[in-house]
Amino acid sequence: MTSNKPYLIRAFYDWILDNDLTPYIAVDANYPNVMVPEQYIDDGQIVLNIAPASVGAISMTGDVIEFSARFGGKVQSLYVPFEAVGAIYARENGVGSSFDIEYPEEVEEVLEQVETPKPEKKGKPTLSIVK
Template structure:
C-alpha cells in the first residue's frame, strides 16, 4: 500500500479552523509551469491567494490539487495548484497557520494544457480519458498515468 501524504489533510483542517475562527484563509504557493495561476501576480515564484469563501468559488482541496475559480481585476481565472506546491496556509488577520516543504510535481502528474493537447497525435488523445473518475476526483483536464 502506498503511503498517503498528511499534507492535504492538514490543509483541509487548517482551512476549516480559519473559517470556524472567523478568519480569512490564505495560501502561499510555489509557482512553476505545473501551476495554473495568473502569472502577473507571481513574485519570486510565489503567489499569495485568498481562499476564503467570498474569494475562492468552488474551492476543492483534494489529495493532489487545490483548485477553485477566482476573480483578478474582474477577470475570472481557474486556479490549479498541486498540493505539494502549497508553502503556507495562514489566517490573514493573525498570521497564524502552518508552513510546509515544497514537493514538486513530476511531468507525469502535471495538468494537461491547451498547448499539450494541440501537440498530441489524434490517436493518443482518443485513448486518454477526458476525465478521471478515480484518484483525482474526476478533474477534467488532468492527465492520469498508471
C-alpha cells in the first residue's frame, strides 16, 4: 500500500484552514530532495507557515508540497516531500498531528556510516517561556 501520510497532511491542512487557523509544518531539512532556505534551518529542522495568504501557488499533489514564499524579502521556491514532514499544526493553538519520518533505506545506510559530532555543553541550561 502507498503511504497515508500525504492524505493525512492534506486533510489536516484543510481542517486547519476551515477553522480559520494558520497551518504550519515542521520539516526535516536533512531529508533527501528537501529544498528550503538553509539560513532558516535550526538543528536540522525548519518550521514553515503554509497558509494560502503567506505562500504563493501551493501545490500538494503527488508526493510533494511545492510553493513559493518570501524569506528576507526574497521570493524562494520550496520543495518538501510529504515524507519529510514531521508535523502539521495550527499556529494559534498547536492542534494538529505529528508523524514519523522514515528515510529511504539507502539514505539510512549512509547516515549510519556518518559519525555525527556531539554538541558541547556550554554553561548552565536555562528555560524560557514560549508563546
